[in-house]
Structures are given as structure tokens and as C-alpha cells.
Amino acid sequence: MRRLLFLLPLVILVVGVQVLTDWTDTRYYLTQLTMAAYYSLLIIGLCALMGYTGQISLGHAGFFAIGGYLSAALTTRNLAFFQDQAFFRLLEGAGILATGQDIYGAELVVVAPWAACLVAIIAAALIAWLLGIPVLKLKGHYLAMATLGFGIIIYRIALASEYFGEADGISEVPPFLLPFGLEVSGSFAVREANYYIAWGLLIMGLILLRNLIDSRVGRALRSIHGSEDAAGAMGVDTARCKLQVFVLSAVFAAVAGVFLTHYNGGIGPSEAGVMKSVRYVAIVAVGGMAHLWGALVMGVVLNFLSLRGVFGSYDDAVFGLILIGIMLFAPNGVLSLLNFSGVLDFFRRRRRRVKEPGGLR
Amino acid sequence: MALLAVSNLGKQFGGLQAVSEVSFSVERGMIKAVIGPNGAGKTTLFNLITGSLTPSSGSVLLDGRDITGHRPHQIASFGIARTFQNIKLFPGMTVLENVMIGRHIRSSGGFIASMLHLPWVLAEEQRIRQAALERLEMLGIAELAELEATSLAFGQQRAVELARALAMEPDLLLLDEPAAGLNIYETAEVGRLISSIRQLGITVLLVEHDMSLVMDISDEIVVLSFGRKIAEDVPEAIQSNEEVIKVYLGE
Structure with a gap:
């Protein structure tokens, strides 16, 4: 239990913020904080893959979208046409089906959210596994390009397929009922509960990843980042380890996608966009790459600001700028800037370069 | 034979x-x-x-x-264990952590068990740490355990690499x-x-x-x-x- 004490400040902060919004009557902030928590869940998963194992992915918005879209489609698309078929009765018998209503009040037969959620997450894991086997043989920018290709494919499928609602995406996604009378939905009545569901999930994810990093497997992952040759010579099955952490990070992304989709009541193709993947990579970089806390803090702060509309129409441009800035001034993350030595070094070097000709005279 | x-x-x-x-x-x-x-x-x-x-x-x-x-x-x-001509220690990790990787094949904690920090995984972690420390002591570099491995002097890095290989038994x-x-x-x-x-x-x-x-x-x-x-x-x-x-x- 003592190992979990590190979470205490975070838990206090999470509860504190909720209480504060209650006192100051600014409960509307909770909506963006809930969404930011889900995005951050994806980001800490990506951090384990990128920061610790050294494998970049520019396709994680794709896994998020696979989770979100599958869960959305399964819980909204009417299965009533298949009433007479054997598989329908099988699903019905297993209690996997639920009834719903479309926007015109007509009766729908759809997959129950819990089952849709499971299918979506398993599908994302399976796709990550199948994709990972060939592409994780690649290194560096070749891996970046291959995963980028995957992201583009998912984006185009979301945009082109009628089943996934084309450019409109999928709306009217029903709430996701959890045990203890909780539900994942955007209705005002359950705003506080949803804030705690999202943050609970994020903190749980953080605990799991911290445990992983701080273990035999975590050391193996970090050794792959350092030198794949040496890791192999130590007996680390590098291909298997990379695949496992890739699938794990895809599952984190898919879980985030499923929950956020039910919370928002819908999902659109922009969630699958390449710019989203770039944003996630930028946030992991800002957080300091091999730094779960940094990724979490930056994930929440930057997504919150973005969702509040602080960056306006320049949203994606801001994240591009952040990426450039981070690479130039603080390749070890923004937290390392707290002593400002990186920035000072940069300018000192510039000044020296300017002075040099004078020195020669 | x-x-x-x-x-x-x-x-x-x-x-x-x-x-x-x-x-x-x-x-x-x-x-x-x-x-x-x-x-x-x-x-x-x-x-x-x-x-x-x-x-x-x-x-x-x-x-x-x-x-x-x-x-x-x-x-x-x-x-079979090996060392490299151009020393290949893992950057960003301490000397002790580097040598602990040498115990990878002598331990078994898997992905899920590690994520859950199951009790037997934590017990195994203690044994890994102990075995790594013993190798450091054997090579007389135990006092370097908590330093970043790649920041050490060349000769010391060779000793760490050797300790890492020996940890594989x-x-x-x-x-x-x-x-x-x-x-x-x-x-x-x-x-x-x-x-x-x-x-x-x-x-x-x-x-x-x-x-x-x-x-x-x-x-x-x-x-x-x-x-x-x-x-x-x-x-x-x-x-x-x-x-x-x-x-x-x-x-």
C-alpha cells in the first residue's frame, strides 16, 4: 500500500478541483476536465510505448477511433432486420442485445454497450497485434511512416464508410451503464460522477503503467530503447516485448475512445485524424518522453486548454508549434525546463557563434 | 564433449x-x-x-x-553471455538497473503480473536486486550502484558491462x-x-x-x-x- 502513496497528492487535487468548481459555481469546467482525462489515458499509454520503449507511433488516433467508432456503431445500428437469423437469437439469448430508440422515437435493437465496449477493445488489440508484427520490425522514422500510413487508412475508412456515418460520424450513442448505478454519459445530472469515472480510470491506468515500468518487464522495455542489440544479448525477446507494449498502448487508446464516445454521445472522423496522432506525440514529448507524470500533466493541461477553445482556430498550429519548440529548447520535456538551462544553453551557443569572427581578428 | x-x-x-x-x-x-x-x-x-x-x-x-x-x-x-567491443550499456538507467537486466533470463515476471505487481513479482524483484548487487560487489563497483551507467569513466563502464554479463550466470x-x-x-x-x-x-x-x-x-x-x-x-x-x-x- 505504501507504494500507492505517491498518488495521494493527485487524488487530493482531483477531489479538490471538483469541490472548488462546486463552490465557485463553475461546474462546466468538469466537462472538459473529464474529456481531458480520457485523452490523457491514451497519452500515458503512448508514453509507455514511445518514451520508455522508444517506439514511435503516429497512428494512435487510429486505435482511439477503432474503439470509439466500433462501440458507437454497435450501440446505434439497428439489428432488427436480422431478427429471423440464428446469430440474432444467439446474441439475444446471451443477453448481448438491448433496445433503444432512434431520434424519431422508433424502436431499435442494438448491441448492449458493455458488449460493444468489449468488442471494440478486443478489436483494437487484435488490429494492433496484426499491425505490430510487421511494422515493429522497422525503426525510427520508418516506423513513424508506417504507423502514419495506418492512421491515414483508419481516417479514410471512417470518412468513407456509410456504416460509420461518413463525414457526420455517429451520434445518438446511448449511455454506457456501469455497476453501482453509474453511467457514462454527458447528461448534467451525472457530470460529477463522470468526472470521477474518468479520473478513476486514468489513475488506474497510471498505477498499472507505473507498476509495469518499475518491474522486470519495464526494465526490458527501457533496455530496448537503449540498445536493441544489447537487450537481445541479455535474453530480452525484443520483438515480443515491443509487440506487447504496442498492443497495451492500443488498448489504452481504445478504452479512452470507447468511454469518451459514450460520454460525448457520438464520435466524428476528426477523432481519427492524423493531426490528433501528431498532437498525442507532441504531448508525450512535452511531458518529457520517458516520464509518465509529465505525460499525464501535459495531457490534462494541454487538452483542457484546447477543449476550452483557448487556441481558437489555431488549435493544430499550436500543437505544431509546441512540437518545434520542444525539440529545439527542451528535448527532455518541459518539466526539465524548470531550471531553464536548456534555453540558456541555446542562446549562449547562438551568441558565441555570432562573436566568433571577432575573436579571430 | x-x-x-x-x-x-x-x-x-x-x-x-x-x-x-x-x-x-x-x-x-x-x-x-x-x-x-x-x-x-x-x-x-x-x-x-x-x-x-x-x-x-x-x-x-x-x-x-x-x-x-x-x-x-x-x-x-x-x-551464452557477451560484452561488446564498443560498450553497450543502457542509457538513462543506473548501474544497478543495468546489471538487473542481466537477471532477465533468470526471472520470469510477465507483462500482466508485472502490471499488477503481484506479491510473487515483488519478491522476485528483491531477488533480482540482490543478485545484481552481489555482482557489483564482486567487481568492486558496488558504490557506483545508483549512478547513471553511461556517465561513468570508460574503465568503470567496462566493469559494469562485465557485471551485467556475469549476472546472467x-x-x-x-x-x-x-x-x-x-x-x-x-x-x-x-x-x-x-x-x-x-x-x-x-x-x-x-x-x-x-x-x-x-x-x-x-x-x-x-x-x-x-x-x-x-x-x-x-x-x-x-x-x-x-x-x-x-x-x-x-x-
Whole structure:
């Protein structure tokens, strides 16, 4: 239990913020904080893959979208046409089906959210596994390009397929009922509960990843980042380890996608966009790459600001700028800037370069 | 039976025959050296034995078991450890963590169990840490345990790499130029260290350029030139071997 004490400040902060919004009557902030928590869940998963194992992915918005879209489609698309078929009765018998209503009040037969959620997450894991086997043989920018290709494919499928609602995406996604009378939905009545569901999930994810990093497997992952040759010579099955952490990070992304989709009541193709993947990579970089806390803090702060509309129409441009800035001034993350030595070094070097000709005279 | 038996091993890179029909064996408990001029194929030979490269022909037997063409991590788990000519420590990790990775094949905590920090995983973690600390103490570098490995002096980094390999408790240890970049005092220290490794029951095969070290500690020497074995004998005989002298000094 003592190992979990590190979470205490975070838990206090999470509860504190909720209480504060209650006192100051600014409960509307909770909506963006809930969404930011889900995005951050994806980001800490990506951090384990990128920061610790050294494998970049520019396709994680794709896994998020696979989770979100599958869960959305399964819980909204009417299965009533298949009433007479054997598989329908099988699903019905297993209690996997639920009834719903479309926007015109007509009766729908759809997959129950819990089952849709499971299918979506398993599908994302399976796709990550199948994709990972060939592409994780690649290194560096070749891996970046291959995963980028995957992201583009998912984006185009979301945009082109009628089943996934084309450019409109999928709306009217029903709430996701959890045990203890909780539900994942955007209705005002359950705003506080949803804030705690999202943050609970994020903190749980953080605990799991911290445990992983701080273990035999975590050391193996970090050794792959350092030198794949040496890791192999130590007996680390590098291909298997990379695949496992890739699938794990895809599952984190898919879980985030499923929950956020039910919370928002819908999902659109922009969630699958390449710019989203770039944003996630930028946030992991800002957080300091091999730094779960940094990724979490930056994930929440930057997504919150973005969702509040602080960056306006320049949203994606801001994240591009952040990426450039981070690479130039603080390749070890923004937290390392707290002593400002990186920035000072940069300018000192510039000044020296300017002075040099004078020195020669 | 020999611990390691290399027979007719060959490796071709395009038109270049880097290693050609090399055969030799290493008996258990022996210190054997591979020498030869630059480009003779010594490191390639190591890479073929450890699975970093796949042989074009020939076979490698470890304790009678054919390990030819297996992947590096499998060969490591069969009992072969190695160090690298250009030291390959893991950056961003402490000396202790580096050596703890040496225990990877001697422990079993998997992905899910590690994420959940199951009690037996935590107990195993303690044993891993203990075993790593013992190796550091053995090499007299325990006080460096918490420092970042890649920030150390060159000689100390070599010692860490050796500790990491020893943590694997291998049957056979391959050392690729363990004295490269070291001064004469450090080289003598490495010589004593290798001899003491033998006392642990670990067989050693090394590539080395420092002739006094090689002649001092080896039981047998294999000489390579242009990918071929030109001699294999005890140190005294190698020193007076006509062909070896020709290769090293020119005609």
C-alpha cells in the first residue's frame, strides 16, 4: 500500500478541483476536465510505448477511433432486420442485445454497450497485434511512416464508410451503464460522477503503467530503447516485448475512445485524424518522453486548454508549434525546463557563434 | 564433449567472405582467445555465435545442442553471455538497473503480473536486486550502484558491462576486446578478473588485441586472418608459429 502513496497528492487535487468548481459555481469546467482525462489515458499509454520503449507511433488516433467508432456503431445500428437469423437469437439469448430508440422515437435493437465496449477493445488489440508484427520490425522514422500510413487508412475508412456515418460520424450513442448505478454519459445530472469515472480510470491506468515500468518487464522495455542489440544479448525477446507494449498502448487508446464516445454521445472522423496522432506525440514529448507524470500533466493541461477553445482556430498550429519548440529548447520535456538551462544553453551557443569572427581578428 | 563446437562456420556479405570454414572448439573451464589482424573476422565470428548474424554455412553447438541460426535472446537463454567491443550499456538507467537486466533470463515476471505487481513479482524483484548487487560487489563497483551507467569513466563502464554479463550466470562468456581503451594497470586488472571468472565455473572466449594479456591468461589461441583460421595452439606454440608471425609482421 505504501507504494500507492505517491498518488495521494493527485487524488487530493482531483477531489479538490471538483469541490472548488462546486463552490465557485463553475461546474462546466468538469466537462472538459473529464474529456481531458480520457485523452490523457491514451497519452500515458503512448508514453509507455514511445518514451520508455522508444517506439514511435503516429497512428494512435487510429486505435482511439477503432474503439470509439466500433462501440458507437454497435450501440446505434439497428439489428432488427436480422431478427429471423440464428446469430440474432444467439446474441439475444446471451443477453448481448438491448433496445433503444432512434431520434424519431422508433424502436431499435442494438448491441448492449458493455458488449460493444468489449468488442471494440478486443478489436483494437487484435488490429494492433496484426499491425505490430510487421511494422515493429522497422525503426525510427520508418516506423513513424508506417504507423502514419495506418492512421491515414483508419481516417479514410471512417470518412468513407456509410456504416460509420461518413463525414457526420455517429451520434445518438446511448449511455454506457456501469455497476453501482453509474453511467457514462454527458447528461448534467451525472457530470460529477463522470468526472470521477474518468479520473478513476486514468489513475488506474497510471498505477498499472507505473507498476509495469518499475518491474522486470519495464526494465526490458527501457533496455530496448537503449540498445536493441544489447537487450537481445541479455535474453530480452525484443520483438515480443515491443509487440506487447504496442498492443497495451492500443488498448489504452481504445478504452479512452470507447468511454469518451459514450460520454460525448457520438464520435466524428476528426477523432481519427492524423493531426490528433501528431498532437498525442507532441504531448508525450512535452511531458518529457520517458516520464509518465509529465505525460499525464501535459495531457490534462494541454487538452483542457484546447477543449476550452483557448487556441481558437489555431488549435493544430499550436500543437505544431509546441512540437518545434520542444525539440529545439527542451528535448527532455518541459518539466526539465524548470531550471531553464536548456534555453540558456541555446542562446549562449547562438551568441558565441555570432562573436566568433571577432575573436579571430 | 566440448562446451562450444564451431564447425565450418562461414559468413558472406555480398561478395565478401567475412568468415570462411572456421572450426574450433572450447572445452569447459577453459580460457580461449581469438586473435588476428583488423578485419580478420573476429567480431563477425562472435556475432555468428551469439545469433546477431545468421551464418551462411556451418554450425554452432553449445554443449552438443545445435544453436545455429537461433535468435540472440534464445542463445542468451541457452547460456551464452557477451560484452561488446564498443560498450553497450543502457542509457538513462543506473548501474544497478543495468546489471538487473542481466537477471532477465533468470526471472520470469510477465507483462500482466508485472502490471499488477503481484506479491510473487515483488519478491522476485528483491531477488533480482540482490543478485545484481552481489555482482557489483564482486567487481568492486558496488558504490557506483545508483549512478547513471553511461556517465561513468570508460574503465568503470567496462566493469559494469562485465557485471551485467556475469549476472546472467552464463556457461560461456564471450568478451569482445575487454582491454580496449584501458591503460596497462587496468589491463592487468582485467587479466586478473578474467582468471577469477574462470574460478566461477564460467568458460571464457575472448577477442583481444593486447598480446601480453592474451599470452598471459589464455589456455589456447585461435588465429584468424582474412576470415580463415590459420592456427590454433597453446600460447607458446602460437608465438613461434611461422605463419602467425608472417600475418602479424608481414613478410
